[in-house]
Amino acid sequence: MFVLEEIPESRIAYIRRTGPYGEVSRDQMEGLTSWATANGLLRADSVVLGIARDDPARTPPRDCRYDTCLVLPDDVEIRRSDVAEGRLVGGRHAVLTVAHTPEGLAHAWTTLFDGLAAGGLVFDATRPVLERYRPHLLARHLCEICVPVR
Structure with a gap:
């Protein structure tokens, strides 16, 4: 069951991995969270994306990009060469809560878009x-x- 939410535009710090999805390295997440912890940025209200x-379906697996991100306040300075800065485009989203397991995520990804259509929602591919x-x-x-939905 989806819940509709307006996610605000946000500043993000991220570490990027290029390669096939499903092989996201634990090192990537640990690299970002250890940096965030060392800089006092990982708190009870933190959001990691x-x-x-x-x-x-359109990009060769070797060229697929996956970013592990932390939503940041605007006044935080990033001083680490492997942590980049960017902006998260906000907007209306259909939010689905799932089990944080490989099986739970895989099942959600395979049924996600059928669930949107059944709920009368249109995926915003932009x-x-x-x-x-x-x-x-x-x-x-x-x-x-x-x-993201329209």
């Missing part, structure tokens, strides 16, 4: 789908998939 930047990780949900082994 996973963003698949390319459509694997914005990326987000995997959102918030501490209060991770404590219950849950995460969210946020699908």
Whole structure:
């Protein structure tokens, strides 16, 4: 069951991996979270995102980009060469809470777009789908998939 949410435009810090999806390295997430922790940026209200930047049906797997991101306040300075800065385009999203397991995420991804259509929602392919990780949900082994909709 989707919940509609307006996600605000945000500043993000990210580490990018290029290669086939499904092989996202634990090192990538740990690199970002250790940097964030060392700089006092990982708190109870922090938002970590996973963003698949390319459509694997149109992009060769070796060229698919996956960003592990942390939503940042505007006044934080990034001083690490492997952490880049960007902007998350906000807007209306259909949010689905799922089990934070490989099986839970895989099942959600395979049924996601049928669920949108059944709910009368239209995917906005001009914005990326987000995997959102918030501490209060991770404590219950849950995460969210946020699908941009029109």
